[in-house]
Amino acid sequence: xxxxxxxxxxxxxxxxxxxxxxxxxxxxxxxxxxxxxxxxxxxxxxxxxxxxxxxxxxxxxxxxxxxxxxxxxxxxxxxxxxxxxxxxxxxxxxxxxxxxxxxxxxxxxxxxxxxxxxxxxxxxxxxxxxxxxxxxxxxxxxxxxxxxxxxxxxxxxxxxxxxxxxxxxxxxxxxxxxxxxxxxxxxxxxxxxxxxxxxxxxxxxxxxxxxxxxxxxxxxxxxxxxxxxxxxxxxxxxxxxxxxxxxxxxxx
Numbered sequence: 670x671x672x673x674x675x676x677x678x679x680x681x682x683x684x685x686x687x688x689x690x691x692x693x694x695x696x697x698x699x700x701x702x703x704x705x706x707x708x709x710x711x712x713x714x715x716x717x718x719x720x721x722x723x724x725x726x727x728x729x730x731x732x733x734x735x736x737x738x739x740x741x742x743x744x745x746x747x748x749x750x751x752x753x754x755x756x757x758x759x760x761x762x763x764x765x766x767x768x769x770x771x772x773x774x775x776x777x778x779x780x781x782x783x784x785x786x787x788x789x790x791x792x793x794x795x796x797x798x799x800x801x802x803x804x805x806x807x808x809x810x811x812x813x814x815x816x817x818x819x820x821x822x823x824x825x826x827x828x829x830x831x832x833x834x835x836x837x838x839x840x841x842x843x844x845x846x847x848x849x850x851x852x853x854x855x856x857x858x859x860x861x862x863x864x865x866x867x868x869x870x871x872x873x874x875x876x877x878x879x880x881x882x883x884x885x886x887x888x889x890x891x892x893x894x895x896x897x898x899x900x901x902x903x904x905x906x907x908x909x910x911x912x913x914x915x916x917x918x919x920x921x
Contacts, residue, residue: 701904704895705818712821716887719826720880727869728877734863735870743867745789750860751800752781752788757843758803765811770801802901805842806835810902819891827894 706712735743755778762771777793777800784792794800809831810816817830828836845857869876883889 701816701899704891705816706891707818708820712819713887715821715823716890719821719824720886722824723876723880727866728873731866731869731873734866735873738867743863743870746860747864747867748781748785748791749788750857750864752778752785753845753857753860754843755781755800756845757839758801760842760844761803761805761808761839762801764805764808765803767801767803770803773798773801774803804832804835805838806832807902809835816898819895821887821891827890829898832898 738746755774758774759771759778762768762774777798780793780796780798781788781791784790814831816832820828820830820833822828822833825836843857845854879889879893880886
């Protein structure tokens, strides 16, 4: 009798949980038309510190890495880093009820890990199994959470409150973070770091023009980040750089 009662109580709870997920998934956050940057002065200080770090360390390191490592090898490292992130994508696809994306990313991970030699090559992409985006910032967006305030993060650069929380959660939602033994679990951050250096080298002209050639590199980086991220999330509203409540930092 005890077992029967326990089961009968569990069913409404499971049903309610499923209903809650469906309801949240239907509440995608509306597209913002401007930006929210009340801590612009502090963000600009962080941005300037990031520029100094880039000039002193990251740009020289990316140049050394790009000149020392051939392009196909850099591409392989990037593929490897991307492949290690796929299990986390699958988790977020499921949280968003994006079953098609979860299946696609699962097959992509299996094919590239086996035939693609641990993800160094991308045979899945050659047959049309491209990566389906899935991060926890996107999941929160699908659940109806707004992007919050704009944030410039040390070293990581432009973000917002929602995506900053998402980055923290993504560390713990990727099964490889805890499933791998001790030396192997450090492969993902090392591969991602090298992949970022490779990207910095490949797009050095574009990054340099934003950070060092534009009249206001902070405003330029903020605009590009917000437009790109909102486009990723299907929000195609233009960013109004003179939105309500905007205070030009250089007005004086």
